[in-house]
Every structure is written in structure tokens, then in C-alpha cells.
Amino acid sequence: MRDEIDEAIATYTHELQAEASLARADVVEIEDHLRSLIDELRAHQPLGVAIAQAKRRLGEPRALAREHARVSGSFGPPLSRWRAVSAVALLVPMLWSAFASMRPELTVQNLEIVTGLMLAVGLLSRRGWARPVMFAGAAFWVIPMSLVLYAYPEHTSPIWLVLHLGIVAFLAPWRRREVTQASVALALQVWAVASAMMVLGFQITTPDGGTEYVTPAAMVAMIAASKATVGGILRARWGALASLVSAATLAVSIYELQAFTFKFANAGAYQLVTFGMLASGVLASLAASVLLWRHARSAFGSLREVFAS
């Protein structure tokens, strides 16, 4: 009997999740309500009838999911205006500094500036995707920045670390309801982008005076992870495939980086953190690929999510 109830509840919540990415806490709450309703109704009628009536009283799952999404969005409830403005205010000095050292050719730094501007606009217009993207991007850099500050305190200003920590604090999902599967997938994927960018920081000077990336695979990883992030925002199934590619190429870049010896001060700690962050990027990308696949809306996704708050 319990099995039949569990199965009915699982079917209902599956239909709910197929329409919108709900926070786990919200799904548990609806499950609890459905269970209570069934318990009440089965006292007066056969179990099958009680289940059907309970589902009817709770409402059509897709309509209910749409109503939830209207309040919370696929990537969680909208961020309050003051938190969004505060996070953007902390982003401004970073963007300003990047502008000041901008080079005319296409560089990773220039792409960072464009991404930063898009995120600022996204946050201020309270688009749901902007929050997990910026949160994970800032959270990732807190770790290597802390290490650099610890290893080279006389050459490093703590201001950048403070700015990143501030952004993390303003954007962190302090309530469980603020975390949805789609937002977790996006945050994990951005973590992988940041991992790839970290490795791209390692470059060698060629005999003709140019520079080369130590791990060319990291460039492929960054492009794939960025595409997967876009796929995650669109909630497209292809995002999961791009995510798999980013995981594989990040793993290759770990292999490539192993051939090099770190020869500067505190190299051991730096090496440990670098490989640790890279490995976390591989795992994040793998986990993101599963979540992106499970919670994709369709094969090609929809622009609806881009403009949804």
C-alpha cells in the first residue's frame, strides 16, 4: 500500500520537475502535502480513488510547476535589488582595472570584461541566471587569491580578495529555497570555466618572443565549458554534451601540466592548489553534465530562460 502511495507521489513530482526546476525543499513540501491529503482521503474511500482525488485537489502538476517558476524562476527566486546593486558595485573596480590594462587584440581578459558587463546587466535587471554564474565565478577565485595573498603578502593587495568575498556574500543562496538544480548545474559549469582560465594563466615564452599556452587543451576546455554554460542558461540538452567535453579536456590539461615543474617560492602549496582546483573543475563539469541533461527543457533549449527573472 505504501509502495502505491510512494509511486503516485514520485510520478506527480516527476511531472512537476519536468516542467520547471524546483528547489528540493519545494518538492519535499509538495510531497508532504500530497501524502497528507492521501492519508486523509483514504479513510473514507479506496486507495486508488483517494490518490486520484488527492492529485486533483493539489492541482495539475505542470500548471503548479509553471506557477512556482513564475515566483522563483528556474534559477531560484529573484535576488533583492539591494543585494544585486551591492554585488555590481563590488564588480565595478574589477572591471575598471581590467579596462585600464585592456589590449586591442582578442584576449581572454577582454572576454572577461565583456562577460563581466553582461553579468552586471543581468544582475541589475534581476535575470535568474546571472546570480549562479557570478557567484561561482567569484567563489572559485577566492581560493587561489587567498593562497597568493598568503604566499606573497608583500606583493599582493588584499583588496581583490575582499571584493570577491563581498560578491560571494551578497550572492550566496542563504536559504535552501534559493537553490534549484538548474542553478547548481550553472554554478558547477562556471566553476569549470574558471578552472580552465586558471590553467590558461600558465604560458611560456617561445624562441621568437611570442607566448604559448602550457596546456592547449585548457583553451578547448574553456570554450567547451563556456558553451555548456550558455546551454545551461538556455536549459538545452546540448549543454550537457559540451560539459562532458570540458570535463575531458580539463582532465587532459591536468596531464599536460604535470610535465612542468613549479620552481618559484612556495611552489609545493601552489602546485597542490592548482591541481586541486583543476581536479575540482573536472568533477564540477561531470556533475554539471548530469544535471544539465536531467533538467534540460529540450534539445536546443529556449530563450525564455534568458529573459526570465
Next chain:
Amino acid sequence: MHRSVRQQRIDKDLVAASAQALLLGILQKGPSYGYAIIQEVRELSGGELEWSEGMLYPVLHRMEDQDLIESFEERGENGRKRKYYRLRPDGRRALTEERRQWDVVHGALTKAWRTA
């Protein structure tokens, strides 16, 4: 000729408009959870107010986002973890304002219908 007058269900716009005021009023009495809130609404309205039960949660979540209420988890009598809601200070202020507004509407309607 026999003509029967059938009472219609309360209009859904009116149900929606009164939802927040009702929820604030119910939670003013103490913390409660979704299923119990629905039961209380039914009891308070003598079964006249029919809410689509699932739709209660988006309303509660919107009120939570507006800091009118907050949620917390506790184990119910059946041992299951359950999400309860309680009023926040902003919610108490909102309730005072809701009451004032509904009193105005109620007073105006009463006077209008008395003179009709």
C-alpha cells in the same frame, strides 16, 4: 414556475485578492504548514473558499521573498520533516495594513448595500 437560485462559487479573483490577508491572519495565530493552512481556510470560510491546494505554495514563497513570513523545519507528529511558516515583523505590519484596507472595503460595501 419554480425557479431555484444556485449559489455560485466565490469568484477566483476575489479568492486570489484575499489570499495574502487570510494567510497573514492565520499565521498571526502561530506557525503553521501548508496542509494545515488549507484546512483552516476551509474551516474559516465554511467550505466556501476553494483554493487549488498546490497554488498555496507559490503564494507562501512570494510572501517569504518579501520578508513577510519565514520558514523553518520541524518534525511533525508522524516523524516526517515538515516546513512551517511564521510571521515576520514586516508581516505583522502588512497584516495591520491589510486589515485597514479590508475594513474600508467592508464598511463601504455595507453602507452601499444598506441604502440600496
